[in-house]
Amino acid sequence: MKINTTVLLTLILLTLMLGVGSASGFLGFTLGSMALKGVTTPDGRPLSKFNSNKGNNTQEGSRKPALAFLKEEDILQVVKSRINNKSKDNKSNKSAAEEIKISKPKPKEEPIAEEVSQPGFPVTAESEGVSMSVKSVHYSGGDLLLRVNMQNNSSDSVRFLYSFLDITDDKGRTLNAISEGLPVELPAKSGEFKGTISVPTALLDDVKQISLSLTDYPAQKLKLKLSDIPVEKAN
Incomplete structure (x- = not known):
């Protein structure tokens, strides 16, 4: 009788699979039982828990x-x-x-330094009870700064528009200027208002004196004209 090799190989393979499966199952059971040694199921009886807790409480109470x-x-x-x-x-x-x-110690009181007036100052103009004066000039950075005071002694308030401020040098050339701090409106019988007018130094080459004029707005009844303001740099 001739044996088919395919059937023989199939039977051998099945036998090996059964053997390996049995061996792995036995090994898994053995390892699981070893791992669960010492593990017990929880006690679900309420009376036993109550008795154990009562015993622990009495022991702790005796220790306090x-x-x-x-x-x-x-x-x-x-x-x-x-x-x-x-x-x-x-x-x-x-x-x-x-x-x-x-x-x-008490702080020492420092004496207040009095402002020293420059020669040729102040330059003052007055019209209709309104006065304008240039107290001093000095150079700062790239600008010439004119310190200006204004006061209204009349009984009417006066308004100004500083775009009408006209500044010329001693050669008759018009100079650009920016005003800061000067009031737009001078109330009647007012005190002094202080501000500055700055002129770029690039426009003041070989200039020794400047003049400025200002009129009120919109009435244009008064005209403040300050002439021969010395601006030459000291050597």
Whole structure:
């Protein structure tokens, strides 16, 4: 009888698979039982839990020391001593603060320097009770700064539009200028208002004097004209 090799190989393969499966199952069971050694199922009976908890509580209660009560006299003495210590500390802090105040030197009063007027100043003009004066000039950065004061002694308020401010040099050329701090409106019987007028120094080459004029707006009834303002740099 001739044996088919394919059938033989199939039977051998099935036998090996069964053997390997049995061996792996046995090995898994052995490892699982070894891992679960010492593990017990929880006790679901409520009475046993109650008894065990009661026993633990009695043991802990026996270990706790008894409470000790302080006497009222001792407590009052401790409180009084703390109050006395605090009052002593406050007195010492106050005395230290007073000593610091006494020993702290007074700052020296520096004398106020009086403003020195420049030669040729102030240059003043007045019209209809309104006055305008240039108190001083100085160079700062790339500008010539004119310190200007304005005052209205008339009974009417006066308005100005500083785009009408006309500044010319001693050669008759018109100069651009920017005003800062000068009032748009001078109220009647007002005090002095202070501001500055700045002129770029690039426009002042070989210029020794400038003139400026300003009129009110929109009435244009008054005209303030300040001439021969010295602007030459000191050598």
